[in-house]
Amino acid sequence: MSDWTRQVDEAVDRLEVRLRDVGKELFEHPELKYEEVRASRRLAAELEAAGFDVELGVAGIETAIRAVHPAASDGPTVAILGEYDALPEIGHACGHNLIAAGALGAAVAVGSIKPGLPGTLVFFGTPAEEGGGGKVRMIEAGLFEGVDAAMMFHPSSYTTIGRGSLAITEVKIEFRGKPAHASGCPEKGINALDAVIQTFNGINALRQHIKDGARIHGIISHGGVKPNIVPEYAAAEFYVRAPENDYRDELLQKLRRCAEGAALATGARLEYGLVGHAYRAMKPNKVLGERFLKHLVAAGIPYNPPKDNSMGSTDMGDVSQVVPGIHPYVQICEEDVAGHSREFTTASGSERGYRAMLAAAKALARTAVDVLSEPGLAARIREEFEAT
Numbered sequence: 001m002s003d004w005t006r007q008v009d010e011a012v013d014r015l016e017v018r019l020r021d022v023g024k025e026l027f028e029h030p031e032l033k034y035e036e037v038r039a040s041r042r043l044a045a046e047l048e049a050a051g052f053d054v055e056l057g058v059a060g061i062e063t064a065i066r067a068v069h070p071a072a073s074d075g076p077t078v079a080i081l082g083e084y085d086a087l088p089e090i091g092h093a094c095g096h097n098l099i100a101a102g103a104l105g106a107a108v109a110v111g112s113i114k115p116g117l118p119g120t121l122v123f124f125g126t127p128a129e130e131g132g133g134g135k136v137r138m139i140e141a142g143l144f145e146g147v148d149a150a151m152m153f154h155p156s157s158y159t160t161i162g163r164g165s166l167a168i169t170e171v172k173i174e175f176r177g178k179p180a181h182a183s184g185c186p187e188k189g190i191n192a193l194d195a196v197i198q199t200f201n202g203i204n205a206l207r208q209h210i211k212d213g214a215r216i217h218g219i220i221s222h223g224g225v226k227p228n229i230v231p232e233y234a235a236a237e238f239y240v241r242a243p244e245n246d247y248r249d250e251l252l253q254k255l256r257r258c259a260e261g262a263a264l265a266t267g268a269r270l271e272y273g274l275v276g277h278a279y280r281a282m283k284p285n286k287v288l289g290e291r292f293l294k295h296l297v298a299a300g301i302p303y304n305p306p307k308d309n310s311m312g313s314t315d316m317g318d319v320s321q322v323v324p325g326i327h328p329y330v331q332i333c334e335e336d337v338a339g340h341s342r343e344f345t346t347a348s349g350s351e352r353g354y355r356a357m358l359a360a361a362k363a364l365a366r367t368a369v370d371v372l373s374e375p376g377l378a379a380r381i382r383e384e385f386e387a388t
């Protein structure tokens with residue numbers, strides 16, 4: 001074990017009480033996308049106390065953070081990313097409180113020895129992963145320019161590296177028909193709800209003929225007001241996902257034709273819109289990921305990949321398309337616990353969750369030290385990124 005590795009491990013150990021407290025504070029005060037005022041302030045204060053040059057409110061987002069360690073010199077730039085938004089109604093069911101605490105621990109631990117290391121260390125506090133695309137806006141603002149390695153970890157019911165993510169686009173479909181008494185004069189109405197239902201039926205027929213791994217799933221967000229009024233307005237929202245950005249775009253066209261067909265069949269007028277977030281697929285960096293895994297195992301978390309290759313979507317996908325990046329998963333609960341469930345929320349506030357967070361902090365810190373100090377490593381990471 002190198003001296004630096006030992007030193008960042010010891011730094012995380014020293015920070016343990018504080019990191020647990022950060023994780024707990026966020027857990028007990030879950031904040032939705034772009035409303036993470038308390039979380040971002042706490043993280044900014046901790047980073048400032050650790051000597052970082054902190055900007056809270058970057059990229060035009062009140063709750064986004066860029067914190068650069070002042071001991072910067074020639075060499076690679078390593079970014080450690082922390083998410084901190086929660087989900088509606090079920091709190092930290094994605095464990096972002098642990099991501100924030102672990103990323104903070106890693107950044108502060110590496111910061112404690114940064115004067116002895118070359119390169120630049122930056123912490124990014126990235127809001128609104130859950131459907132808000134904070135990282136996408138931070139990329140657009142140029143914050144990731146010059147970054148040689150961007151790294152974070154994500155809590156999971158498995159421990160794995162190299163898993164991709166699905167490209168995603170959120171679509172809203174609205175139909176406008178004509179109201180009429182549903183019993184007295186139904187022939188005078190145009191049923192917008194029927195158009196929505198026809199759209200779902202079209203998509204369900206399409207489903208048999210789409211590639212494995214792609215996903216189209218939706219809800220009816222508005223279905224009329226009363227059974228005795230022919231629905232004048234109805235709306236649905238869909239997420240369209242695929243392992244490749246191009247195939248996601250192809251599916252969007254197919255979905256649109258399902259909606260257009262439904263409009264034609266029912267006479268309702270279609271309004272089709274891409275709304276909310278669109279994330280690109282993940283390009284996980286192997287060199288960086290394997291290094292993280294080695295350190296994670298050394299920190300006491302065994303490798304335990306899932307049997308299947310099911311994936312979600314994340315704006316870390318976008319980051320991984322512009323700079324080399326990793327988004328490894330670290331197990332915090334039993335394998336049968338689903339993400340975005342109440343059971344996962346419980347795990348995100350559990351002793352096992354906090355222990356996994358501390359191990360992930362060490363693994364991130366050690367990986368950052370490697371990239372900053374090991375000759376040729378940043379170049380190998382870059383080489384793989386360019387080649388894939």
Ligand SMILES: [Zn+2]
Nearest residue numbers: 094096129154
């Ligand atoms: Zn998440």
